[in-house]
Amino acid sequence: MKHTLAVLVENKSGVLSRVASLFARRGYNIDSLAVGVTEDPDISRMTIVVHGDGHVLEQVTTQLNKLIDVINVTDIRADDAVERELALIKVAADVETRAEIIQIANIFRARIVDVAPKSMTVEVTGDEGKIQAIEKLLRQFGIEEMVRTGKIALVRGAKKV
Amino acid sequence: MTTGSTEKVNGAKALIKCLEKEGVDTLFGYPGGQIIPFYNELYDSDLRHILVRHEQAAAHAADGYARATGKTGVCVSTSGPGATNLVTGIATAYMDSVPIVALTGQVPRALIGNDAFQEADITGITMPITKHNYLVQDAQAIPRIVKEAFHIASTGRPGPVLIDLPKDVQNIEIDLQYPDRIELRSYKPTYKGNPQQIKRAAEEIANSCRPIIYAGGGVISSNASAELVELAEAIMAPVTTTLMGISSIPTGHPLYIGMLGMHGSKYANYAIQESDLIIAVGARFDDRVTGKIESFAPNARIIHIDVDPAEISKNIMVDIPILGDAKQVLRSLIKYVQCCKSEEWIEKVNQWKKEFPLTYCHSQDTVMPQFVIEQISEVCKDAIIVTEVGQHQMWAAQFFKYSKPRTFITSGGLGTMGYGFPAAMGAKVGMPDKTVINIAGDGSFQMNSQELATVVQNDIPVVNVVLNNGYLGMVRQWQELFYDRRYSYTFIKGSVDFVKLAEAYGALGLRAEKPSEVRPAIEEAVRSGRPAVVDVIVECEANVYPMVPAGAAINEFIELEEH
Numbered sequence: 256m257k258h259t260l261a262v263l264v265e266n267k268s269g270v271l272s273r274v275a276s277l278f279a280r281r282g283y284n285i286d287s288l289a290v291g292v293t294e295d296p297d298i299s300r301m302t303i304v305v306h307g308d309g310h311v312l313e314q315v316t317t318q319l320n321k322l323i324d325v326i327n328v329t330d331i332r333a334d335d336a337v338e339r340e341l342a343l344i345k346v347a348a349d350v351e352t353r354a355e356i357i358q359i360a361n362i363f364r365a366r367i368v369d370v371a372p373k374s375m376t377v378e379v380t381g382d383e384g385k386i387q388a389i390e391k392l393l394r395q396f397g398i399e400e401m402v403r404t405g406k407i408a409l410v411r412g413a414k415k416v
Numbered sequence: 417m418t419t420g421s422t423e424k425v426n427g428a429k430a431l432i433k434c435l436e437k438e439g440v441d442t443l444f445g446y447p448g449g450q451i452i453p454f455y456n457e458l459y460d461s462d463l464r465h466i467l468v469r470h471e472q473a474a475a476h477a478a479d480g481y482a483r484a485t486g487k488t489g490v491c492v493s494t495s496g497p498g499a500t501n502l503v504t505g506i507a508t509a510y511m512d513s514v515p516i517v518a519l520t521g522q523v524p525r526a527l528i529g530n531d532a533f534q535e536a537d538i539t540g541i542t543m544p545i546t547k548h549n550y551l552v553q554d555a556q557a558i559p560r561i562v563k564e565a566f567h568i569a570s571t572g573r574p575g576p577v578l579i580d581l582p583k584d585v586q587n588i589e590i591d592l593q594y595p596d597r598i599e600l601r602s603y604k605p606t607y608k609g610n611p612q613q614i615k616r617a618a619e620e621i622a623n624s625c626r627p628i629i630y631a632g633g634g635v636i637s638s639n640a641s642a643e644l645v646e647l648a649e650a651i652m653a654p655v656t657t658t659l660m661g662i663s664s665i666p667t668g669h670p671l672y673i674g675m676l677g678m679h680g681s682k683y684a685n686y687a688i689q690e691s692d693l694i695i696a697v698g699a700r701f702d703d704r705v706t707g708k709i710e711s712f713a714p715n716a717r718i719i720h721i722d723v724d725p726a727e728i729s730k731n732i733m734v735d736i737p738i739l740g741d742a743k744q745v746l747r748s749l750i751k752y753v754q755c756c757k758s759e760e761w762i763e764k765v766n767q768w769k770k771e772f773p774l775t776y777c778h779s780q781d782t783v784m785p786q787f788v789i790e791q792i793s794e795v796c797k798d799a800i801i802v803t804e805v806g807q808h809q810m811w812a813a814q815f816f817k818y819s820k821p822r823t824f825i826t827s828g829g830l831g832t833m834g835y836g837f838p839a840a841m842g843a844k845v846g847m848p849d850k851t852v853i854n855i856a857g858d859g860s861f862q863m864n865s866q867e868l869a870t871v872v873q874n875d876i877p878v879v880n881v882v883l884n885n886g887y888l889g890m891v892r893q894w895q896e897l898f899y900d901r902r903y904s905y906t907f908i909k910g911s912v913d914f915v916k917l918a919e920a921y922g923a924l925g926l927r928a929e930k931p932s933e934v935r936p937a938i939e940e941a942v943r944s945g946r947p948a949v950v951d952v953i954v955e956c957e958a959n960v961y962p963m964v965p966a967g968a969a970i971n972e973f974i975e976l977e978e979h
Contacts, residue, residue: 265602269551273543280544310729317726323548323568326602 257286258312259338259408261416262301262319263326266292270324274301277322283307283315287340287405298326302407329416331408338408341380343368344390347397348375356396363389374399382406422593427555428453428586431519432461434562437594440490442845443519444468444477448494449534451521453586466845466874469866471498473838475505476864478516480839483825484800485846486639488515488570495521496534499580500541504832506576507545511829512660513637515574517565518542524584525553539580547575555588560595567598572605573724574637605723609740609748617695617719617736618752624693624717626761627653630676630705633660633828634698634722634742641665641821643746644697650750652758654765656684658699660828663818673765674774677705678964679810683768685962685970688713690764696720698742701731702829703966711969721745774814776958783931785883785954789815791935792853792881796942799851800825800843804836804860807889810960812855834863840878841871851879851942858884859908861949868921871947879941880949882914885956893959897974914951924948 264270271290278285286304293300305315312330319328331338348356348370356375360367365379379389383406390401410416425433431454435443442464447455458465468474471493478489493502499520509516523532539551548568550561558581565577621627635644635657641664648655648671655665656676665672674681676688688694694716699705706712709732720727720734721742728737738745776786785808792799793816801816802825803809809826818824825843827835840854861882871878886909895903918925924946928937934952941948962973 269539272540276543314726314730317728321724321726323600323603 256308257304257306259331259333259336259406260303260305260315260319261329261331261408262303263293263416264299264301265324265326266297266299267324270299271301273322273324274303274319277318278315281314281318283311289405289407302405304406327416331410331416336408336410338382338406339380340383340386340404340406341378342386342390342401342403344377344379344393344398345400346375346377346393347373347399349373352396356393359389359392365389422591424589425592426453426457426586427558427581427588427590428457430555430558430590430592431562431581431586432457432463433592434559434594435463435490436461438562438566439487442466442481443490443492444474444481444842445492446471446474446494446498448498448521450495450523450583451492451498451519451581451586453583454492454519454521454581466841466870466876468838468870470864471501472504472834473841473864473867473870475502475516475518476508476832476835476838477842477845478518479505479509479514480802480825480842481846482509482514482516482842483839484822484843484850486822487846488517488566489842490517490519492519493521494534495523495538496536498534499538500536503541503545506542506578508827508830508832508835509576510545510547512633512827513574514576515569516576517569518576518578520578520580521586522551522580522582525582526584528582538578542578545576546578549578549580551580552582552585555585555590558585558590559592563595563598564600567600568603572603573634606725606739607723607741607744609721609738609745611748613736613738614745614748615752617738617749620693620717620719620736621651621695621753621756624756625758626690626692627651627756627758628687628691628694629653629655630658630688630694630696630699631655631661631664632658632697632699635661635664636821638698638723638742639821640697640743640746643743643750645669647695647746647750647753651753651756652762653695653756654687654762656680656688658702658705658828659813659826661699662813663821663824666819667817668819673769675813677702677970678707678966679814679960679962680970681774681814682772682962682973683765685964686768686772687765688716689969689971691716694718696722696734697746698722700727703731705970706732707964707968707970707972776961779955780931782955783928783934783952785885785958786811786815787931788881788883788934788952788954789855792855792938793817795935795938796851796853799823799853800840800847802826802836802840802843802852802854804854804856804863805831805833806857806860807893807958807960808855808857808860808883811883833860836860837864837878837880838867840880841867841876844876844878854878854880856880856882857889858882858886858911858914859888861914862911865917868918868923868947868949872922877945877947879938881938882949882951883954884914884951885954885958886910887956890960892957896957896959897963898965909956914949918949925951927951927953929953
């Protein structure tokens with residue numbers, strides 16, 4: 256089962272490597288990891304997607320909390336949160352296929368952010384499923400390059416992590 | 417946040433002043449190019465510095481000092497190879513939760529990342545084996561970092577902290593103000609157990625008929641020995657300890673049933689397997705203790721008292737976790753408990769104790785290693801016993817009679833050969849009035865025997881008793897039992913004359929070859945007041961029994977007749 260962890264950490268050099276090496280040496284797998292500074296410039300927030308049962312999640316959480324630079328760890332439940340990923344997809348495109356690609360992008364509320372004679376770049380945000388769906392549809396035209404951020408998530412409503 | 421006036425000093429001097437403020441009296445170290453500014457200031461300071469002969473020994477000595485005194489030990493080295501030589505010592509301290517602070521020199525900031533001469537990324541290297549570490553980028557941060565380092569090392573679940581100091585940072589002048597408070601928003605260990613959980617634990621105890629207390633190193637590090645004994649007596653429960661928990665309860669206490677696990681006493685292993693309630697205190701259900709985890713104590717409910725939340729339900733699911741300091745939790749628990757209905761149980765345990773005592777084949781002609789331990793136990797009743805790692809370590813755990821906490825010092829988690837002698841040196845420096853004996857094997861002792869120079873130069877009268885069987889004995893035992901007696905590269909007989917080795921360094925060297933010579937040799941070494949090595953030629957193929965093979969349930973013993 257997949258879990259999304261919001262991890263608040265001190266915004267210091269080396270923290271990412273402390274977190275990543277903890278996962279490696281304890282044998283936990285990271286599906287994705289996104290990190291950036293928060294509204295407080297002294298604090299960074301990592302969104303880490305891991306899979307494992309409740310026992311693994313418990314261990315990940317307590318081990319993370321043991322790191323001195325980790326301020327707190329919250330398991331964000333999917334039904335209770337806004338979750339987003341962003342992908343940039345460079346698709347092969349010519350005069351004949353361009354219109355169809357634009358149509359697909361519109362349906363997914365994605366944006367065309369670059370056009371060249373033989374390709375187009377699509378920017379799409381959404382949850383994992385949406386990004387997989389558009390990727391699948393664009394594959395027929397030939398995906399030349401694709402980059403995805405890890406997932407980021409915020410709890411809905413007034414609640415904070 | 418800060419007290420006292422500001423003074424202008426360089427980073428190195430600031431570091432020394434901060435160490436003094438933390439109550440440090442002794443450092444174990446070895447100088448080198450990138451730590452010279454620190455050593456330059458140390459020259460004028462009142463801090464005692466013990467110059468070791470290998471940095472690994474500095475880390476182990478700081479560790480032995482910490483375990484014997486309860487204070488935080490400090491070691492120092494230069495960058496690169498000096499720092500990497502500390503690694504085994506830091507990992508040893510990490511596995512056994514020992515508070516040490518390691519100070520390392522580093523190349524100047526401008527050269528970091530350039531593969532400069534004697535550069536090593538020691539904060540990167542030690543990340544998995546320190547509780548926390550620092551690369552000091554700003555000299556002005558030295559006072560805060562030192563304050564935090566000692567706080568982190570010694571509180572919660574203790575552990576090593578490393579501070580890496582670039583050479584230029586040591587030279588920069590700063591305004592020294594030592595902070596009197598720590599502000600670490602992310603680090604707040606829990607000491608006081610949850611009262612609800614403690615009450616639940618007391619209820620479990622009241623309902624139990626076959627309780628057992630399983631005590632680990634946490635009891636010793638939180639100075640909870642008195643509370644442990646008080647709880648055991650209040651509820652009339654037998655107490656077994658891990659290797660790390662040895663000396664937390666006197667060996668002679670009627671409720672003590674010895675160490676459990678792979679080389680534990682049979683009665684301790686039978687007792688834990690048959691128990692209906694385990695009260696685990698400052699122990700972590702290590703694989704050497706539980707054996708095959710699915711078969712461990714099948715009918716027992718488990719109360720687990722530990723200061724580290726990550727240990728709760730890590731290896732085995734527990735029924736009542738109590739997060740907190742062993743001493744504080746035990747104190748509150750004692751207030752609620754009543755004696756449980758354990759008379760029959762105690763009788764049964766005592767029966768096992770009579771039926772399956774720890775024993776060995778006595779001999780008139782050959783010195784049995786276990787006999788040597790018994791002799792040490794009689795001659796040096798209140799000594800601090802330090803060990804290396806291997807068969808002799810297990811015999812020291814089984815056959816010495818401990819009476820006070822912090823008198824058994826051993827590398828339990830990492831199992832570091834070469835730990836004992838430097839750790840004994842650190843223990844003796846910390847507790848100069850105590851007799852300190854390092855029980856060693858002929859293999860282990862050779863891993864750090866160069867420290868004979870250190871103990872002679874600094875007049876640290878540690879007595880090493882080498883149980884010399886000419887083998888790397890524990891591996892040989894495994895080869896005998898599980899590898900068809902194929903003694904692949906474990907034969908080391910005749911590697912060195914330990915008596916001459918001791919004498920070459922200016923230490924006292926003695927040899928015992930017959931049982932009758934053992935006691936006089938030990939007595940002479942202790943009486944001499946000098947650093948000493950007693951080379952005891954022992955039976956070469958003695959084994960450590962009882963033994964539970966790796967992966968078996970802990971009541972499935974191997975028993976072979978001694979030949």
